[in-house]
Amino acid sequence: MDSATYVGVIGAGECTDLTYKTAQNLGFEIGKRGWILVCGGLGGVMEAAAKGCVEAGGMTLGILPGSKRNSANPYIRIALPTGLGEGRNLLVVRASDVLVAISGGYGTLSEIALALKAGKPVIGLETWEHIQGIQYVSTPDEVIEKIMKFD
Amino acid sequence: MDSATYVGVIGAGECTDLTYKTAQNLGFEIGKRGWILVCGGLGGVMEAAAKGCVEAGGMTLGILPGSKRNSANPYIRIALPTGLGEGRNLLVVRASDVLVAISGGYGTLSEIALALKAGKPVIGLETWEHIQGIQYVSTPDEVIEKIMKFD
Amino acid sequence: MDSATYVGVIGAGECTDLTYKTAQNLGFEIGKRGWILVCGGLGGVMEAAAKGCVEAGGMTLGILPGSKRNSANPYIRIALPTGLGEGRNLLVVRASDVLVAISGGYGTLSEIALALKAGKPVIGLETWEHIQGIQYVSTPDEVIEKIMKFD
Amino acid sequence: MDSATYVGVIGAGECTDLTYKTAQNLGFEIGKRGWILVCGGLGGVMEAAAKGCVEAGGMTLGILPGSKRNSANPYIRIALPTGLGEGRNLLVVRASDVLVAISGGYGTLSEIALALKAGKPVIGLETWEHIQGIQYVSTPDEVIEKIMKFD
Numbered sequence: 001m002d003s004a005t006y007v008g009v010i011g012a013g014e015c016t017d018l019t020y021k022t023a024q025n026l027g028f029e030i031g032k033r034g035w036i037l038v039c040g041g042l043g044g045v046m047e048a049a050a051k052g053c054v055e056a057g058g059m060t061l062g063i064l065p066g067s068k069r070n071s072a073n074p075y076i077r078i079a080l081p082t083g084l085g086e087g088r089n090l091l092v093v094r095a096s097d098v099l100v101a102i103s104g105g106y107g108t109l110s111e112i113a114l115a116l117k118a119g120k121p122v123i124g125l126e127t128w129e130h131i132q133g134i135q136y137v138s139t140p141d142e143v144i145e146k147i148m149k150f151d
Numbered sequence: 152m153d154s155a156t157y158v159g160v161i162g163a164g165e166c167t168d169l170t171y172k173t174a175q176n177l178g179f180e181i182g183k184r185g186w187i188l189v190c191g192g193l194g195g196v197m198e199a200a201a202k203g204c205v206e207a208g209g210m211t212l213g214i215l216p217g218s219k220r221n222s223a224n225p226y227i228r229i230a231l232p233t234g235l236g237e238g239r240n241l242l243v244v245r246a247s248d249v250l251v252a253i254s255g256g257y258g259t260l261s262e263i264a265l266a267l268k269a270g271k272p273v274i275g276l277e278t279w280e281h282i283q284g285i286q287y288v289s290t291p292d293e294v295i296e297k298i299m300k301f302d
Numbered sequence: 303m304d305s306a307t308y309v310g311v312i313g314a315g316e317c318t319d320l321t322y323k324t325a326q327n328l329g330f331e332i333g334k335r336g337w338i339l340v341c342g343g344l345g346g347v348m349e350a351a352a353k354g355c356v357e358a359g360g361m362t363l364g365i366l367p368g369s370k371r372n373s374a375n376p377y378i379r380i381a382l383p384t385g386l387g388e389g390r391n392l393l394v395v396r397a398s399d400v401l402v403a404i405s406g407g408y409g410t411l412s413e414i415a416l417a418l419k420a421g422k423p424v425i426g427l428e429t430w431e432h433i434q435g436i437q438y439v440s441t442p443d444e445v446i447e448k449i450m451k452f453d
Numbered sequence: 454m455d456s457a458t459y460v461g462v463i464g465a466g467e468c469t470d471l472t473y474k475t476a477q478n479l480g481f482e483i484g485k486r487g488w489i490l491v492c493g494g495l496g497g498v499m500e501a502a503a504k505g506c507v508e509a510g511g512m513t514l515g516i517l518p519g520s521k522r523n524s525a526n527p528y529i530r531i532a533l534p535t536g537l538g539e540g541r542n543l544l545v546v547r548a549s550d551v552l553v554a555i556s557g558g559y560g561t562l563s564e565i566a567l568a569l570k571a572g573k574p575v576i577g578l579e580t581w582e583h584i585q586g587i588q589y590v591s592t593p594d595e596v597i598e599k600i601m602k603f604d
Contacts (some may be wrong), residue, residue, distance in 0.1 A: 006522075036531065061531055067387070067547060076515055078489065078531055080548045083387050083490075085369070091544075094520055094535045105241035107286070110264035114237055130281060133257070138180055145264050157378075187380065188352075212380055218396060218538070221307075229338065229363055229380055231397045234538050236520070245369060245383045388567055392540050410587070412566035416539055417557035432583060435559070 006061075007147060008038040011045025011104040011127070021102050023048035024055075026100065026140040031058020035147075036143065038063065038095045041072045041079060043100045050075035051151065056129030057146045063088050090114055098142050098150055101127040101134070121150055122140065154253035157212075158245045159189040159247030161252060161262045162255040162278070167189020173276065174199035175206075176201050176252065177291040186298075189214065189246045191192045191239065192230060214242045241265055247302055248281025251277040251294050252285070270300055306414050308363075310340040310398030310451060312413045313406040313429070315349025318447020321405050325350035326357075326428065328402065328442040337449075340365065340397045342390065343374045343381060347404045352377035365393050392416055400452055403429040404435070422451055460600060461491040461549030463497025463564045464580070472556050475578065476501035477508075481554065481592040485509020488600075491516065491548045493523045493541065494532060498555045502529035516523050537602075545565055551603055554580040554587070554598050571590040574603055 003079045005028050007042065008043060011040045023045045030037050031053035034080035039046040042063025053074045062076035089107060093114045101112050101128040108127065115122045116133040123143050124134040137143055158181050162174060176195055181188050182204035186214040190197040192213025200201035205226045213227035233239040240258060244250065244265045247252045249272045252263050259278065266273045267284040272293050275285040306378035309332050322323055325347045332339050341348040343364025352362040354375045364378035366433050369385035377408060384390045391409060395401065395416045400423045401413050412428065417424045418435040426436040462496040468571060476531035482522045483490050484506035488593045492499040492604050494515025502509035507528045535541045542560060546552065546567045551574045554565050561580065569586040576596050577587040590596055 059531070061533070063533075069550075078512070080514070080516075080533070082544060083391065083547050086268055087386065087389075088236065089239050089265075089426050089535070090241070091535060094536050097522075106264045106268035109282075110261045110268065113257045113261035113264055114240075117237055117261065125489070131260075157367050210380070212382070214382075222401075228450070229361070231363070231365075231393070233393060235540065236536050238537065242382070242384060245385050265592075388570055389540065389543050391567075392543070393489045408566045408570035411584075412563045412570065415563035415566060416521065416542075419539055433562075 005035045005147065005150075006038050006095055006097045007035050007051040008092050008099040008111075008115075009045065009102065010039065010099055010108050011049075011081055011102035012108065012116025013040075013042045013046065015044040015048070019045065019126070020048040023102050024047055024052035026102070026125075026143055027058075028032065029144045030055045031056030033144075034058070036061060036093055040065070040092055040107075041076050043073060045104070047073035047075060049102075061095065063091050065104060086110065090150060093118060093120065096120065098123070100125060102125055121146070123147070125151040153208055156186045156298065156301075157246055157248045159243050159250040159266075160196065160200040160253065161190065161202075161243065161250055161258030161259045162253035163259065164191075164193045165197040166195040166199070166254055169190055171199040171278070173291060174253050175203035176207075177208045177253070177294055178203025178278075180291060180295045182219050184295075185209070187212060187241075189243055191258075192218070192227050194224055196255070198224035199225060201251075208297050212246065213241050214246065235260065237301065244269060244271065247271065249274070251276065254278055261293060272297070274298070307449065307452075308340050308397055309337050310394050310401040310413075310417075311347065311351040311404065312342065312394065313404035313411050314410065315344045315346040315348065317346040317350070317405055321402050321428070322350040324442060326354035326405070327362075327432065328427075328445055329354025330358045331442060331446045333358030335446075338362070339362060340394055342367070342394055342409075343378050345375060347406070348376035349377060351404075355357075363397065364391055365390050365397065378441045389413065394451045395420060395422065398422065400425070400449055402427065405429055423448070425449070455579050456470055458488045458600065458603075459491050459550045460488050460566075461545050461568075462498065462502040462555065463493065463545065463561050464502075464555035465561065466493075466495045466497040466499065468497040468501070468556055470597070472498065473501040475593060477505035479555070479578075479596055480505025480511075480516060481509045482494040482593060482597045483511030488509070489514060489570075490547055493518070493545055493560075496526055497549055498557070500526035500528060502555075514548065516541050516548065539563065542583050546573065549573065551576065551600055553578065556580055574599070576600070
């Protein structure tokens, strides 16, 4: 079995250009290291991270809420339509060894909570504040440093 | 079909006597009105609310994380073992018309987030603070008042 | 906790008058004994069994594929919208101590298979033939006799 | 998005050498064509098909019942622990454009039924007999021919 680290990147389905760039940079660093990017497969942060990862030659797994594969963004290499709606959030968490939250709304908050409940590390970058257990950082580089310590 | 209101009560599986009493009082008010109590079926806040509801002659539905029915607390009338682990949290949300969060840890936070994501009202009583969207109150009576407005 | 037997009745969402009558009779016998009827909450066999059960004063749990409670048939006392589509079939199985298959298509076949996989008794009445493991009978009375032996 | 065909191979977790060889040959043909192999990630037919696919340089997605990634067989490139038990069977079906059943017990039967219910093609090779809707064939080559017609 592939012993690569699976990094879940969770965040808003729509985001500012600045957040997009941050997520894309993070995705690039993930792909460069041969880690596998896990995400919800849609737009915004999910798309940006997948784009960066693929640009670095990396692998991306998109776990989709709907039952149609073609709802995945163009940078998803393996698209898994689940038909579970927000139920797929739990699968994003279970598929990931570590999660990075970038911005995000209630869906992201549910993933943060499920990850912390499962005892998985959650790194936060400009996301939900004051959640005990999140390891807050300020840059993609710091995210990578943190992940390398778990690895 | 039964047109009763389904009230989800979510909260910690272990709690103080004071919190237990609060949840039990709330459960009693729910049962008294013929509303159906939905919860995760285990101990702490879930047990207290179910106890209060049954004492008022009400109906309780416990949606369990495990696959054994006998993990339900003694006040659950209908026990549904799901075998989905924390995946059952989404079902608690989907089964409820309105949710009340009392204290609680990460599991409760995931339910709050999933409920708000689904656009369902979430009433908070001594629970996760500073979550935008939660309607914070201070007593079981205020919870009931709020629910009666949605009803 | 309620130690009642939970009987899952699975079958086609549309059926002939004869099959409807059979399922209704079975539901009546289930309700009469204080057993809890579990089903998929929709029409045909599910509705007929729930109708019979309610007519005998019994309790009915409908585990719905969609996310709207009002898709339940009028004889469902506790309606659980799951939003999981056919994923709810597994929950019908997990909620039941014993299952009875009456007629049915592919959805029913999936429930039969999941129940047998879980080691639960499956009683078949005019349903999928030649499935090893199903205990085939010819009348609702024989179903009840079989369940009483497990009980 | 990757427009590859996703082929689900479903079958027993333990199998004879002959069945293993058949599944491995099929996996090789799948991998050779750049199709993505989806399976339940465990042993027997799942392992054999994944082994063949990887030997042809192909991609394999294993959707696991448990919550530990290391339960995957050694030929799974992307391992998704779901923690859903047999609930993962539905995800194998939803992730696949077409399914091939080789031998198999009740778990496989549940996947066949869920796939047919979803209107997806199911090709059968020495598997459950007399299930209306399965397209029965006798060799891996015939499986490939059938898939190429859908493709």
